Amino acid sequence: MQKQEHLTKNQQIVLDLVEKSSEPLKAYSILFNVQKKGLKAPLQVYRALDKLVEIGKIHKVESRNAFVACKNSSCQVSKATAFSICESCEKVTEINNSKLSKYLNNFQDNSGMKYSKYNLEFFGLCKKCKNK
Amino acid sequence: MQKQEHLTKNQQIVLDLVEKSSEPLKAYSILFNVQKKGLKAPLQVYRALDKLVEIGKIHKVESRNAFVACKNSSCQVSKATAFSICESCEKVTEINNSKLSKYLNNFQDNSGMKYSKYNLEFFGLCKKCKNK
DNA sequence: AATTTTTTGTTATAATATAACATTATGTAA
């Protein structure tokens, strides 16, 4: 079986929802929203999410346990992600900065470890919240 | 009340355990291990963890929902953390690299956001696991 | 000593995620 190149029904339903959303979605909020489409159990959602993360269509924002659609040609299949997170309004934006990704993809320390993947989350106040 | 400079009993008990550990500890594993010392409920552990994270004595490894003691003079009170994580043996090491922290502390993009904090997690195979 | 703030103790419950197993669908190859 060759590498999956099309999404299954459940995966497509979950992806559509996450892509439409202007904010990160939590798994159980996704579940609630796709129940009318027939996904009735948490596992159906988590399985779709797992696959979508694996193929880089979405990312998990770890500090928030929430999911966002990739805005960045699938981020080398989810191997290199960076986000900015506003600690006041919780707005999350995927950072697309080639200098940053280059720096991090090439990062090495003296541990002898070869890093194949990273996730970076920046926190602060967004423009709007800063001016309040 | 001035900023807390000593740890309370519960905080100290939890910190001692996390510092003794050679691997990241999960909250409920901590709970199990401190029950003989009188911390019987999850909240007692979570409260201690929250405070210890806040003052930079420990960090949360977000992708693992686990906690490690800071090895790095309390990481500017937990505002700038980086970890390397082996995806095979789950070994987690706090990265202490001044170039990296300088780069990330000074990072700016065009969003107008001022970042006051970051967390970075690198994934790969450690030396040991690579040679298997 | 009175006041405020922080920490604690406690019970209950919310939120997040996976185990286990049976079934169906899909891709691969003889």
Add this chain to the structure above:
DNA sequence: TTACATAATGTTATATTATAACAAAAAATT
């Protein structure tokens, strides 16, 4: 085109992680 292997689904139950709400005790501030 049938057998085989792999991947996806459906379902129930349960494990894991984390917080709400409230009362009481301890510590710092005035």
